Amino acid sequence: MVQKKDRYGNYKKRASRISLRLDKRSEHGPCDIIGDVHGCADELFELLEKLGYVNEKGCYTHPQGRRAVFLGDLCDRGPRNVDVLRAVMAMVEAKAALCVVGNHDDKLMRWLMGRNVQLTHGLENTAAELLRESGDFREKVRGFLSGLVSYYILDDGKLVVAHAGIKENLQGIDTVWVRKFCLYGEVTGEVDQYGFPIRKDWANEYRGRATVVYGHTPGPEPVIKNNTYCIDTACVFGGKLTALRYPELELVSVPARRVYSEPPQSLAAIMP
């Protein structure tokens, strides 16, 4: 490869491949990565307390300086969406948490921008709650959601967090296509017998050096394979809310207090 020279004849430094806003390589943790919350505020607060966070005036912080990392899908289907938004927004503002965007957050943002989106898949609950809040609050939520990035690279590149995961060759790239992958994962374009999109499991072929932690695909237990952790344990469907402590790689869960939303049949078939 031919290296380019600048106008003084010096070789140009190759630009860092990692987009700046995704680059948290200097953040070494420790942190607690939390899967899809979907408006399950009771379980979220219980989980944060179990992890040692303390609520001071509506903001959970950790006395040892640990930070929470939310994997997105904060809202929809569950009973207390605004309370979850308030708590996570306060933590992010206080630098007690990071948050990446999920497909439900993206759709909620588009609704708040006045776009024509269908109030389905639980967004109808969130929208109803938000319509009881002030316009200022809705504007604050819109601003918060529009600032969420697709994924973060943390701890010298040893940890990557994304809502639906991310393949190794996409890590560091910040394009609309990569954002789509992080939001929805890889889909085949076909639908299953229940009408849900069939997802390819990128994690099966993952051989990357970075540990990837993600949510999006609910299941009764976390799924660990090839240095990837899926920690969406279907809380809103009556499962549990799970955190992965990093670097300890310990899983911590709290059970759902009830079934808030009927699971899709494919999930119901594997739930205990």
Ligand code: MN
């Ligand atoms: Mn989800």
